[in-house]
Amino acid sequence: MTSTGATLRLLDKADKEILKLPRPVKGALYDFQHKFRNNPHATGLKLQQLKGDSRLWSARVNDEYRALLLRLADADWLIVSVKHRKDVYQHLDRLSYGINHITGGIEYIDLKVVEDSVLREPASAPKPAPAAGPVPSAPAGAAGPPPLFAAWTDEQLGDLGVAGPLIPVIRSLTTEDQLLGLVEYAPQLTGEVLLALHDGRSYEEVLEQVTAPVAAPEGVDTDDFGAAAQRPATVVTTTDEALREALEGGDFGRWKVFLHPAQARLVARDYSGPARVGGGPGTGKTIVALHRVKHLVDRLPPGHDKPVLLTTYNKNLAADLRSRLLQLGGEELLERVEVSHVDQLTLRIVSEAEPGSRKQVIDDSQAVREWQALLDELGTGTWDAEFLHEEWSQVILGQACGTRSEYFRARRAGRGRSVSRAERAEIWQLAERFTQRLDRQGRQTWDQLAERAARLEIGREQRILAVERQRAEAGGRHNIHLADASGGRLRHRYRHVVVDEAQDLRPAHWKMLRAMVPRDRNDLFLVGDTHQRIYKNQVALAGLGINIRGRASRLNLSYRTTRQILRSALALLGTESYDDLDGGTETLAGYRSVLSGGGPELHGCRDWEEERETIAAVIAGWDADPRTRIPHEQIAVCVPTNQMAQEVEHSLAGRMLRAVQIGPDGPRGDGGGVHIGTMFRFKGLEYRRIIIAGVSDGLVPREAVARLRTVDAARHRREMQRARSLLFVAATRARDTLVLTWHATPSPFLAPLLSA
Numbered sequence: 001m002t003s004t005g006a007t008l009r010l011l012d013k014a015d016k017e018i019l020k021l022p023r024p025v026k027g028a029l030y031d032f033q034h035k036f037r038n039n040p041h042a043t044g045l046k047l048q049q050l051k052g053d054s055r056l057w058s059a060r061v062n063d064e065y066r067a068l069l070l071r072l073a074d075a076d077w078l079i080v081s082v083k084h085r086k087d088v089y090q091h092l093d094r095l096s097y098g099i100n101h102i103t104g105g106i107e108y109i110d111l112k113v114v115e116d117s118v119l120r121e122p123a124s125a126p127k128p129a130p131a132a133g134p135v136p137s138a139p140a141g142a143a144g145p146p147p148l149f150a151a152w153t154d155e156q157l158g159d160l161g162v163a164g165p166l167i168p169v170i171r172s173l174t175t176e177d178q179l180l181g182l183v184e185y186a187p188q189l190t191g192e193v194l195l196a197l198h199d200g201r202s203y204e205e206v207l208e209q210v211t212a213p214v215a216a217p218e219g220v221d222t223d224d225f226g227a228a229a230q231r232p233a234t235v236v237t238t239t240d241e242a243l244r245e246a247l248e249g250g251d252f253g254r255w256k257v258f259l260h261p262a263q264a265r266l267v268a269r270d271y272s273g274p275a276r277v278g279g280g281p282g283t284g285k286t287i288v289a290l291h292r293v294k295h296l297v298d299r300l301p302p303g304h305d306k307p308v309l310l311t312t313y314n315k316n317l318a319a320d321l322r323s324r325l326l327q328l329g330g331e332e333l334l335e336r337v338e339v340s341h342v343d344q345l346t347l348r349i350v351s352e353a354e355p356g357s358r359k360q361v362i363d364d365s366q367a368v369r370e371w372q373a374l375l376d377e378l379g380t381g382t383w384d385a386e387f388l389h390e391e392w393s394q395v396i397l398g399q400a401c402g403t404r405s406e407y408f409r410a411r412r413a414g415r416g417r418s419v420s421r422a423e424r425a426e427i428w429q430l431a432e433r434f435t436q437r438l439d440r441q442g443r444q445t446w447d448q449l450a451e452r453a454a455r456l457e458i459g460r461e462q463r464i465l466a467v468e469r470q471r472a473e474a475g476g477r478h479n480i481h482l483a484d485a486s487g488g489r490l491r492h493r494y495r496h497v498v499v500d501e502a503q504d505l506r507p508a509h510w511k512m513l514r515a516m517v518p519r520d521r522n523d524l525f526l527v528g529d530t531h532q533r534i535y536k537n538q539v540a541l542a543g544l545g546i547n548i549r550g551r552a553s554r555l556n557l558s559y560r561t562t563r564q565i566l567r568s569a570l571a572l573l574g575t576e577s578y579d580d581l582d583g584g585t586e587t588l589a590g591y592r593s594v595l596s597g598g599g600p601e602l603h604g605c606r607d608w609e610e611e612r613e614t615i616a617a618v619i620a621g622w623d624a625d626p627r628t629r630i631p632h633e634q635i636a637v638c639v640p641t642n643q644m645a646q647e648v649e650h651s652l653a654g655r656m657l658r659a660v661q662i663g664p665d666g667p668r669g670d671g672g673g674v675h676i677g678t679m680f681r682f683k684g685l686e687y688r689r690i691i692i693a694g695v696s697d698g699l700v701p702r703e704a705v706a707r708l709r710t711v712d713a714a715r716h717r718r719e720m721q722r723a724r725s726l727l728f729v730a731a732t733r734a735r736d737t738l739v740l741t742w743h744a745t746p747s748p749f750l751a752p753l754l755s756a
């Protein structure tokens with residue numbers, strides 16, 4: 001629809017209030033925004049300035065409801081609230097808006113709504129009402145509990161970015177429930193700061209971890225609404241489509257519309273080279289990757305090619321990325337993006353170059369069995385099959401060592417157990433035999449395929465660069481060119497590459513991806529969290545030709561899990577140290593959530609049979625109460641082995657509870673029922689309730705890991721870390737409820753939770 005040019009946007013959080021309105025009002029709002037954009041001054045809209053205020057206006061949505069609008073400039077409007085007609089004038093003095101002097105973002109506060117929310121009884125886990133009222137007019141009396149934020153001055157709160165008009169209410173808070181009530185309707189930064197302080201972070205930590213990342217880089221003019229509206233800290237819908245989405249979509253589509261300022265900055269930043277975004281589970285790394293793809297596509301010259309690659313490490317995750325990208329930008333966006341999981345990409349590159357080759361690809365466990373068979377045949381007891389497989393995959397193939405002397409020179413950082421020159425010579429010889437053996441069988445591993453693809457792409461890039469050099473020498477003549485297999489001019493395959501779950505890519509994948517894009521601004525954008533690495537591929541990107549120094553950042557706010565689950569999940573990681581994909585270390589300092597719920601439930605059982613019964617009883621217990629009953633597809637049981645998954649399925653069936661296994665391509669069949677899978681299957685998934693079962697000594701970590709302690713200390717450390725990461729990934733898939741069960745002796749990883 002054409003309009004008179006009036007822009008109408010919706011301020012973050014206003015949508016939350018709107019979503020609670022009766023359905024017909026939401027429908028009316030949808031019509032309203034069309035009419036308003038067309039002509040804000042149409043008589044039916046009754047646009048009028050609110051008394052005593054220059055920027056706040058009201059307009060008619062329907063007979064009963066009014067939209068409250070901030071006029072940012074002549075024809076630039078922002079919906080901040082929708083209220084019943086009667087309530088608009090009643091509490092005018094309680095409405096406040098302004099520009100946050102730290103973030104430079106526009107904030108709107110309805111003190112009446114905030115105070116009502118503070119006073120409201122919590123919906124779940126009812127507790128006795130607080131004795132002293134939290135309203136500003138009735139500060140906590142001497143006899144009541146002490147105020148939560150007495151330790152910080154108004155000035156300190158202000159410096160952290162807390163909204164000034166809320167300080168009197170904040171001073172009156174004495175319970176966590178009241179605080180949560182305030183956070184629901186307070187501006188984003190105020191909520192994050194208060195919860196971080198309440199969770200025990202120091203003033204300095206909050207300043208550094210919460211406030212600094214969203215502070216405006218330049219000075220803030222708190223009167224300039226035009227500039228404020230442009231900053232990422234003003235979280236608003238940006239397009240008509242996004243506004244419609246926010247009015248209709250509910251919580252479901254919020255990720256498409258309202259980016260956290262820290263997310264928005266990363267999406268839009270112009271990087272001088274490869275960049276990496278880290279951050280704990282659920283902080284929106286995938287969301288940022290998707291928006292980044294859209295951002296890059298929006299800036300491409302028109303065309304019909306696919307110059308952007310979005311990739312990740314397995315098929316299931318790639319399918320999810322594709323459907324999310326479709327939701328975000330429709331077919332139009334997908335048309336310019338290749339979404340492919342990285343092994344599929346390697347397969348394509350190799351078959352393109354060697355169309356006749358039809359080798360069967362085997363996975364790591366098959367390969368380890370093959371190594372064992374080779375060692376058995378040779379009758380050598382010196383080497384361990386798993387060690388050799390890792391050394392071959394990670395060092396020889398990972399660093400694309402084509403000759404023995406290259407392998408002698410290869411860096412083995414992080415590999416643990418040192419190997420002498422003589423041993424390297426022996427390993428090289430064994431690796432050659434192994435490769436020939438696989439060759440004869442017509443088989444290959446994914447690492448071999450990745451290495452082959454990397455070599456092919458590196459070769460291709462060298463040819464491209466050679467032509468460019470020739471052309472430069474010939475004074476820029478464009479008639480010098482080289483054709484690729486399809487006869488087209490040879491050029492880099494992509495202009496931009498975006499990688500999700502970067503922590504799990506194989507080293508050779510990085511070499512391949514590096515060669516696929518020219519070294520230019522915004523060439524590679526990687527998101528991932530090394531705390532969630534569940535495969536063995538530890539890399540130092542600089543050594544693989546990808547330099548992210550000075551272009552690494554981290555997201556810290558979880559949009560998925562509650563503070564309670566997050567805290568327990570962090571405890572499961574223990575004191576392990578994690579790498580940053582670049583030879584340094586990574587931490588989760590600042591990782592937090594503003595969502596709240598119950599702590600994890602822990603159930604120790606005598607044996608596996610009793611544990612299975614407990615799992616079934618927990619689910620049946622939820623079903624029995626309408627207040628806790630949820631669709632079964634939103635519940636998952638996560639176990640250490642496939643066998644255990646089948647046994648749990650069987651036990652649930654005994655209680656007439658339907659279950660579906662999660663296979664390599666996601667939940668099987670129609671997905672109806674409780675989902676059950678091994679820990680490896682849970683990457684990228686999300687459930688309201690998760691039961692992690694079999695968290696017993698000997699299962700988590702596997703018994704074989706403990707035995708490594710005396711044989712190979714470094715490998716033992718790596719395997720322990722991986723086992724912790726698997727448990728961490730599983731625990732952080734839970735949105736609201738986490739249940740941990742075990743039988744016999746609990747896993748040593750549970751110690752911090754059991755002693756809490």
Ligand SMILES: Nc1ncnc2c1ncn2[C@@H]1O[C@H](COP(=O)(O)OP(=O)(O)OP(=O)(O)O)[C@@H](O)[C@H]1O
Pocket residue numbers: 254255256258259260263279280281282283284285286287288529532558559560684686732
């Ligand atoms: N700005 C946002 N607004 C609303 N929801 C969001 C936002 N950002 C992320 N989410 C939601 O939070 C959840 C986690 O996001 P996402 O999967 O991108 O996190 P992640 O950091 O990639 O997690 P993981 O490391 O566990 O894979 C998703 O349900 C996503 O829709």
